[in-house]
Amino acid sequence: MEKLNFDALVVGGGIAGMQSALDIADQGYQVALVEKEASVGGKMIALSKVFPTLDCASCITTPKMSAVAHHKNINIFTYCEVQAVKKSRDGFAAEVLKKPRYVNEDTCTGCRLCEYACPIDLPSAFDLNMGATRTINVPFSTAVPQIAVLDMDNCILCGKCEKACPVEDCIDFTQEPEIFEIEAQSIVLATGFKTTPIDAKQEYGAGKFHNVIDGLMMERLLAPTGPYGRIIRPGDGKEPESIAYVQCAGSRDETLGVEYCSRVCCMYAIKQAMLISGSLPLADITIYYMDIRTFGKGYEQFYQNAKAMGIEFIKGKVAKITEDEDQNPVVRVELIEEGSQVVERTHDLVVLSVGMLPGDNSSPVYHVPIAGDGFVSIPSPNSSPAVTESHGIFVTGTAGGPMDIVDSIISSGDAAVEAAAYIENHKNGKSVPVPAGEEMELVNA
């Protein structure tokens, strides 16, 4: 098995992982960045704009993606997953699975001729199944690296991609998964988050209604690189005239086992509402909320601006969503500030402000304890917010708990400093001895 040696291993190539890798590498340490998807960029590269500045999300993310790819001290390993970690006094040895792309990474130029030649259209995962892509594709236009990946499960082996490819033997249908080992003195977990599934709540249609979407889907509709280039209902292509947001549709909900606040839903709903009012000036936008939580710098002013723009905020927890004969979602809600009357309101499109769940429960692999909410446990969140209960393993971004992009970037710097200090101490023989119980071999659960 091939062995590669680095100072630090960063797991996860989203904004937090990339920033941590850059911050560690800038201090002169060698970093391995492992990402399970075919491109780095994480969730952020799919967003339209960021709050509260309304800066273009890809304009922030793309330079970071290029920076990690070009940094002399960073090696990125995309389409790879850490399967097991061994810990010893010398550091960590991570067993990494390299999934087959069925494309030679060394010779693919990213020309996309294979993609254009492929006859099979599939729902685009990047556009959350709203747009289409091909069985073999470069994941999205700014993907890093620009290397195609073939979805073998949906490939009909017609060979058209192979004929279109200008590079000899670049497409390789016989590629097999490979295992290699990364040795590192420190690990930074940046495994991110996933959103509450849209079908989690029966009361909200359990994902069966075409015109009930979630916040990330609306991000893609709003993004200039989105599937339709404008905001239309996925159900029938109609331009919506009335759009409603249902807050806390996946957070602060004991029935879903998510008792915490996801911290970003209020702000992203307000941001999206403002962007929609720019794209569809005549549309009525309503946000049904339990509480509006605008805790960050400039956030409250952002909320007040949204109200001044005419976005309607209604206090009340939506009890149920049904659908009328025209596929319009019907929202049943108690208007708390209007005598608690229960009404049913029809909208053209409903957006569920789904919450954050732990992205990848990596605890069994890394032997890092997790907290009751499912995120990585941080024993001293006030004094050492990047330090986990396992020596040499640090956490950043939403792997440690729900947070927005600003906080993720801040926490990345924190994790990088902690990791660098640990590496330096380790190199100088000053590292804290590994307790007897922690010297072990761990395998994937």
Added chain:
Amino acid sequence: MTRVTENQKPKILILATLSGGYAGADSVGQLHEEYPTNTYILPVISPSMFPEDFYLRSFDRGIDAIIIMYSGTDSPFKGAPEHTAQLINSTYTKMKERGIDTRRLRLTAICTVCTKPFLKEVNQMNEVLDEIGYINDELAVPA
């Protein structure tokens, strides 16, 4: 100098990177924005693969202006933006030697969502061409 007319507008070749300028041009189309029809957009992986001679031969063949819409620092290819800048720099020297106005060649960073900058670049180049005219007239004058 032959006057630029509506019937025979000067030709602008745009080299647009797949990861930046070409996606930006696509976004312009998706937004139903209008831009002049005298533009010929060529998707390229990276303009760093095009030698200086390519631009000079394009001018010889009647291309009046070339805009390179590359990805700048966003480029997924290591060293490509720096190499492209060097190539364009040396192309400028060769253009000057041949008496070609260097304003006919422009290197600009356009990202996937740069719709307004895309339109601005095309419109600005047309304004320049309105001022300096066709390439064939310029090449006809001995340097």
